[in-house]
Amino acid sequence: VQLVESGGGLVQPGGSLRLSCAASGFTFWRYGMSWYRQAPGKVRELVAGISSGGGTTDYSDSVKGRFTIFRDNAKNTVYLQMYSLKPEDTALYYCYTYVRNNAYWGQGTQVTVSS
Numbered sequence: 001v002q003l004v005e006s007g008g009g010l011v012q013p014g015g016s017l018r019l020s021c022a023a024s025g026f027t028f029w030r031y032g033m034s035w036y037r038q039a040p041g042k043v044r045e046l047v048a049g050i051s052s053g054g055g056t057t058d059y060s061d062s063v064k065g066r067f068t069i070f071r072d073n074a075k076n077t078v079y080l081q082m083y084s085l086k087p088e089d090t091a092l093y094y095c096y097t098y099v100r101n102n103a104y105w106g107q108g109t110q111v112t113v114s115s
Contacts, residue, residue, distance in 0.1 A: 001025040001104045003095040008109030011085055019080040019109055021095030029053070029073040031099055035080045037091035037111075044094070048080060063089075085113045 007019040019035070032051050038044040048069035049058045057069050063082075071078040078095065090113050095106040 001099055003104055003106035005095050005106045005109040008111045010112045012115050013086060013113055015085050017082045017111060019093055021078045021106055023076045026099045028076040031097050033078040034096045036094045036096055039091040087113045089113050
C-alpha cells in the first residue's frame with residue numbers, strides 16, 4: 001500500500017488549495033479514505049473522511065463548510081479541496097486508510113497559511 005500526497009504549499013488567509021492523495025497497492029474503490037493533519041506541538045487530528053463509494057463524508061467541526069473531501073475511484077485518488085483557509089489550518093496533512101487490518105499513512109504535504 002502506498003499513499004502519496006501532493007498539492008500543499010504557502011497560501012494567504014482566505015485562499016484555497018487542493019490536496020491530492022494518489023493510492024496504490026490495494027483495491028482503492030473498496031476502502032474508505034481520510035485526511036488528517038498535525039500542527040507543530042499538537043496531536044494529529046482527523047479532518048475529513050469519505051466512504052468507499054464516495055457517498056458518505058464527514059468533517060471535523062473546525063473545517064466543516066470550508067473543506068470538501070471527494071474521490072475519483074477511476075484514478076485511485078482522494079482529494080481535499082480547502083477554501084477560506086485560516087492560519088490555524090497550517091499543518092502537515094496526511095492521507096490515511098485502513099486496509100486488511102493495517103493502518104497506512106502517506107508522507108504528508110505541508111500547508112502553510114500566512115500573509
